[in-house]
Amino acid sequence: MFGFQRRRREKIRRRPFPAEWLAILTRNVPAYARLTPREQEELRGHILVFLAGKIFEGCGGLEMTDEIRVTIAAQACLLLLHREAKYYPSLRTIFVYPHHYFVPTERRVGCLVVAGQDDRLGESWRRGPVVLSWDDVRRGASDAHDGHNVVYHEFAHQLDEESGGADGAPALPRRSMYIAWARVLGGEYQKLLDDLRHHRKTDIDAYGATNPAEFFAVVTEAFFETPRKLQRKHPALYEQFRDFYQQNPAERAS
Helix, strand or coil, X not given: CHHHHHHHXXXXXXXCCCHHHHHHHXXXXXXXXXXXXXXXXXXXXXXXXXXXXXXEEECCCCCCCHHHHHHHHHHHXXXXXXXXXXXXCCXXXXXXXXXXXXXEEEEEECCEEEEEEEEECEEECCCCCEXXXXXXXXXXXXXXXXXXXXXXXXXXXXHHHCCCCXXXXXXXXXXXXXXXXXXXXXXXXXXXXXXXXXXCCCCCCHHHHCCHHHHHHHHHHHHHHCHHHHHHHCHHHHHHHHHHHCCCHHHHHC
16 A cells, blocks of 8 residues: 555656646745755655645635645645655545634633633644635745744644644654654744743744643754754754754754
């Protein structure tokens, strides 16, 4: 089965990349231009495989287009460069809203259960779909240096869950890496909590303090969007992410 799947994916990767998709890629994803020609070729192959295996559905009246599909796929596949790409095996469907969307919530206040709603830009379900706001996808892709990218964030959650749970410890290339990963990320996570508790300015988005899974997703955004800053301010953390993603975006940025 796995051999058949590998051969099928290799055949898809060898297909010509449509010219209109390349135009979308170069127009909507500035990060593509910073890749080497070999990396660009690898990314285009990943996009072909990703789009052949995933279902995109428009929500809230959004009509699905190649522009939406290619823009999202390119950013999701950027996280797979230089690694053994499993193409997010638990993910089948990506739902896309035109704008941020609202999700019903309930919270307990004393003996009462209070209904409300959350305003969301995206979410990732364990062994389920990814949900994204198209406006925020475009905003995150077009500004490659603001430190925020909803696609990187939600697909980092998908990578995290490949290890069996959303706990901020994805499936690392080597078992020997887990000790350093736990030490460095655990220390940085606790420092973020401590800085926020004492109202100190932080270099890492405060949302990363929600839990270790969100910390991993937030640092993934920083790793690809503001890599030189992350490397300068948190060198040990940067090295852990460089080893995991097998990329050095700080070098590209320079």
